[in-house]
Amino acid sequence: MTRILLVLIGLSWLLLLSHTPVQAQLQTPYILNGAATQRTCNCYVLTEDQGTSSGTVWNKNKISLNDSFDYFFDVNLGCKDENGADGIGFILQTQGTNLGATGQGIGFQNIRPSLGVIIDTWQNSDDGDPYYDHVSIQINGDISHSSTNNLAGPVTALAGSDNIEDCNWHIFHIKWNAVTKQLDVSIDDSLRLRITKDLVTDVFGNDPMVYWGFGAATGGASNKQQFCAALRPELQFDNNQLFCDGSAIVFEDDSKSFGTITRWRWDFGDGTTSAIADPPPHTYAKPGKYQVKMIIEDNSGCVSDTMKQDITIGSYPVPDFSYDSLCTGRPISIRDQTTVAVGTLRQWTWDMGNGVIDHSSSPVIAYDNTGNYTVTLQVMTAEGCGAATTKQVNVYPTPAITATGGSVCIGDAIPFTGTDLTPAIPLAQWYWNFDNGQQQTGQHIDYIYPAGGDYQASVHAMSNKGCFTDTVYIPVTVTDINLYVGRDTLIARGQPLQLNAAANGNNLQYNWTPDIGLSDPYAANPVALLRNDQTYYLAVTSPQGCIALDTINVKVYAGPEFYVPSAFSPNNDGLNDVFRAISPGVPELDFFCVWNRWGQEVFRTQSLSTGWDGSYKGQQMPAGTYVWMIQGTDYTGRMFNRKGTVTIVR
Incomplete structure (x- = not known):
């Protein structure tokens, strides 16, 4: 029968680890007033998110301030920052268990004698409140920060933040040392306030027996405000704990509880469990990622939520590295090629064999002298698993x-x-x-x-x-002189021709031959006056002695005149396929037009280089006779024209 009972107890704890726990609803040791309600076994709602309400929760049993206490609570000040109010207070008082106050009184105002650790989330200028959510220590129901009853603060409720109305639960830690008369107030493990005062004598008229509890209130603005008598399972590890394959893992209980913890249940994530506060060192069978769970129960019968923490049991790394040729005076990157099956590489220590120690993952090293060096690499993972390897490397001379x-x-x-x-x-x-x-x-x-x-x-x-x-x-x-004297050209007899030689470079020497009709045979751009056809040769010499050669042919006609053929054969045989005019001495053309026998214009251009291919709108014109006319302005400015007929031969 005993064995069956133990099995059933074990099964019930396993269910608690894998599901949302069913809180034990034992008789509460607290008196609830106003809007206060019990939410779970150890948690209470002081005010709902509604205006002008007040709630207090008082422990039935007085405590003696002649004895030290160390209380942990979880508090939640709601989710509304701009429009949330008013705050929560931890209160010590001697007047009874049916007290409270609304609005900015935070359930504490006018209670005398009393001491309140007040977390205030609304700025009341008449009480000297700062703009941020703050915590202070007040006495005798006086909430003014300008009063002598303000013993400490106000300071920001959270270290590093102006807002505690953030929907989150925060650890509210109240510690009283009856010997030194010191009261410490911490929120989320950050010390916010500290006073040294004989509370029994100076506040409570030599009466050490006080009620303790929580008050909260809302006014025109509101928030849902809650507290829990802390029942928070936590674990911790020694700073030197190794999380490596084969290592014995020491799990230490660091749970926070208002009452006395009476039961623990550990689940190490590998199918093994323990039911004591600090279980024996645990060794995992193989590396991997595990989720450790723990629940606790206090002496009031309340069971905590399940703590879950992921841990990695790492494998040992396999260190390795590679490098290119090591040469004197040359910085070379050593490439880490360490592998680890489970875990994360975090630390490298290189001994380069020449007195240099480096801690980067891929160091850069330069050796001054040739020779053989012993390079050692030690690697460590985030889980504390380490290994080392050594290689002999040769350093060779660098040529020049x-x-x-x-x-x-x-x-x-x-x-x-x-x-x-x-x-x-x-x-x-x-x-x-x-x-x-x-x-x-x-x-x-x-x-x-x-x-x-x-x-x-x-x-x-x-x-x-x-x-x-x-x-x-x-x-x-x-x-590269890149000489170019231009295209072959034609001119009228006696027409000045401007030669234009283009070349790259400075201080170039030009030499035109022959110098017949040239204004200057040693200039880059001389003027030629010719009566007969002429070929010019130009030689250009650079200061470096480089020579470039080019030629230009000049055809001389009697003119100015238009020379127009009498027939052409546009049959794409490459011979006489285009009807065009030769116009020596005529630099500018007004028009060149062709009409068919019915007077229809079939071709027009103003370009000296454009001719008629015998088509009109893409269609080849039939063989026959066509009329043409051409007009232009010669180099002297005289306008003249010519006309005639041309025959298409097919």
Whole structure:
């Protein structure tokens, strides 16, 4: 029968761990007044979210201030910040268990003698309230901060925040030391207020026996305001606890409870449980993530909610690292390649074997001297699991080179040559970069740049141990005069022709040959006066000695005049396919038009270079005779025209 009972008790606790607990509804040790209601076994609503209400909860049993106490409560000041009010007070008093006050009195006002630790969430300027939610220690039902009855505060209720009406539960810790007469007030483990005062003598007229309880109130603004006699399961670990595969995990109870905790139930997340406050060290069978649960019960029969905390039992890491060739004077990144199956890498310690210690995950190291070095890597996970590995690394000498190149004319090859300054260090390869997207390998390179310009060629080399030299830069100028004297042209006899030579570069020398009819054969843009056809040759020389050549053919006609053929054959055979006029001495054309036999215009242009292909609106015109007319202005400014007929031959 006893064994069956124990099994049933165990099952009931397992149900408590896996479901929302059913709170034990024992006879409450509290007297409730006004709007106060009991919410659960150890939790009370002092005011609902409604205006002008008051609620107090008093413990039936007086306590003696000749004895120290250490009380933990959970308080919730509601969810409305701007329109929420008024606050909660922890109160000590001697007058009875049916007291309270509404509005800004927070259930404390006018209770004498008394001491109140007041969390005030409404700014009442007549009481000297600050704008933020605040906590203070007051006596004798006096809520004014300007009074001598204000013993401490006001200060912000929460450290680092002006608002405690945040929907959250907060730990409200009241600690009295009867020997030192010191009262400490903490919220969420942050000390907010402290006083040293003989409460028995100075406040309660030498009567040490007092009632304690909570009061709260609302006025024109409101909030749902609650407190719980703390029943909060918590665990803690030693700072040196390792959470590693095979480690014994020490779970220590750090629960907060107003009453005495009478029962514990641990579930370690791996199918094992314990029912004592500080269970024996627990070893998990394998690494992984586990959820630890705990519930507690106090001496009033109240059962807590289930505490849940995730822990990771980590595996030991497998340290490893890699690196490129280590060369003297060259910073090299060492790449961490450590793996860990379960857990998180957090700490690295590198001993580089040359007196350098580094704690980054991928350190950068430069060795000054060649030789063999012992590199050790120690890694540690966030779970405290550590391992180390050691490798022997060789540091090789870094070679040095120099190089030469040159400047050339476009089309000429540049002889690039690399010179090894450290012959004792064998070189495996040379790498050239010509600063135009082209690269080649080899110690000696003849390279022709496809375009002129200024370039910054470069070269570096690699030893047979993978060590690279510094990069050597060679400035290069490739001179490209890029001469162009223009297209062949035609002029009228005696018409001045402006020659226009275009070339790149400064301080260029020009030489036109022959110099027949030229105003200046050594100018870039001389004027020519010709009576006969002429071919000119131009040679341009740069200061670097580069030479560029070009020619232009000039056809001379009697004119100004229009020369128009009498027939053409637009059959796309490449011969006489286009009807066009030759117009020496006529730089500007007014029009060139063609009409068919019915007087319909089938072609018009003002361009000297445009001719008629024998079509109209995309359709080829039939063979036959057509009338044309052309008009323009010659180089002297005289306007003239010509007309005639042309025959399309098909």
